[in-house]
Amino acid sequence: MSDLTQTAPRSGLSLGLLNVARGALPVVVVVGLLLGIWLAAVGPMNFRLALDQASRGGADVVPATPQEQGQTGLIRLMLDNPSVLPAAYVFERPRLPRPQDVLIEMRDNTVGLARGCEWTGWGAEAENWTGFSDGCLRVVNNRRSLIFHAWKTLAPTLVGFAIGTGLGILLAVGIVHNRTMDLSVMPWAIASQTIPILAIAPMVIVVLNAVGVQGLLPKSLISSYLSFFPVVVGMVKGLRSPGAMELDLMRTYSGSGAQVFWKLRLPASLPYLFTSLKIGIAAALVGTIVAELPTGARFGLGARLLTGSYYGQTVQIWAALFTAAISAALLVWIIGAIERRVLTGMGLAR
């Protein structure tokens, strides 16, 4: 450690840190700005509710009756009753919760669920195979746990994504090697992207349930459909990306069709494939969540959104939304990490 600090010139080290800070600072500022706008909006959004509660509680508010309050503009109300504003920020069932309320809700519904969590080991006292006490496992298997619901959404997403990607790559290979397939299927593949098929996802689920297909598969079907076309379009572009020069080179090596495919077209298509995969997995997750919406799904992030909306639990909706966002970011990040490793290994990284 001391060697490192001695050999690395001091100015270089601090310059490196400065560069990292310079890259991260704008992002931090923008995120801070967005959070600031959110916090500033909490008061006005909840003000009418808080005012109503205050006047019911017997406090002196300026237009005394709810009817007059309803007819008065929001800015007027806020100017006349500044004392109610703090109450708007700590409102019980807010129209817009504070960011920290959402974080607290997320903590309560993940690690906060643990009861009597301890390490039991795998010996005679083990309560289950993980070696942690059952109290710990409440974090992931409790019905309230966001991790539990996220997994109920992620599992079909991943299965569907795998199916969609596999079929998409196969179709793309067919399209590139068969002119008839290219002319017949490609226009429809592109046109199908302009159709809001996601909107009927819930119906597809119910129909499949009626036919007897149940469990993971119906939701996976939606996510596979949504990840299928981005992969087809991206892969066709990628497999066709080698130029005349490279194809000619393969011909001078007297490479066979299979060799051209495995040694030139497939490697050349990988950057395009990864870009499509990132779009595809985000679309697949959205598909699963929407598919859960009006079908009365009991588990999953979509189900959390729906029950939250039924019972007016805004904090629950926001927590589900944030969990979905974190899941999406995680999935895209994982694919990005694989992309960097693979492309760097192949010398294709930009």
Added chain:
Amino acid sequence: MSVVANRGFAGLNPKIWMAAAACVAGFAYDWRVGLLLTIWFVAWGVNVVLSGQRSRAARLAVPVIFGVTLLVLWQISVRAFGVNQVILPAPSDIWTAIVQNVPILWADFMQTVVKGALSGYVIGAALAIGTAIAVDRSQFLQRGLLPVGNFIAALPIVGTAPILVMWFGFGWQSKAAVVVVMVFFPILVNAVAGLKATEAMQRDLMHTYAASYWQGLFKLRLPAALPFIFNGLKVCTTLALIGAIVAEFFGSPIVGMGFRIKTSFGTLELAMVWAEIAVSAVAGSGLYGLVALAERRMTFWHPSQQR
């Protein structure tokens, strides 16, 4: 005579023999399977011949034949196998539902597409482009906004629908709000990237003309950004429709495509559900086509538009 015939058969592609064998096997198993296989292989054979042609008409005919074949297969298999209406209606049933319900479909179209999706789309696009121009002068904000915008664009934003319906009520305003949120970030990211797309040489030329900031913006950088902006606009046409329809699942007046899909499904009028899907498909492709047309008119100078 037999020599000629032999030659004729021998000259045939072995693939045709395989297809014919598959059809015969299909008929032997079940005449309906055989019929479907025969139609499929005949249509595919026509397409193979046509795709060998160089003419423009042949290139246009191939996808049409493929689409029509799928429709015919759908119709025949639903009728021949007696598939329950509740599971999958035949295309002819869907067409009947469309023809019989034109006024309802038109009202739903106006409510969801024109009032909800289009107004939200226009507001969202205007806000996004305006924001892009506003942050354009600050390198700092741009560097922060691009990664954050890219991140948000990948999130399941449609999940905000229940919140926005709670805020803006059941009318079309809440649907427009969902659409605004959905289309804002993809267009913003594209517009910010597009405004940076000019080369130093071009900006220097503007400088030598003593062009003001606004002149440089309107005469050089905004036109140069158009291909990027249109890219975002095209992606967002579908998003807008999805947002407007999905938001109606969380609450709507008794008109609208999402409402109709949900209630028709509840009463098991599947043909009506499919009719709405057909309308949304036409609306989605039409919207995309309009934006693509505008792109062709406005960015005719870009290499991607030249054929």
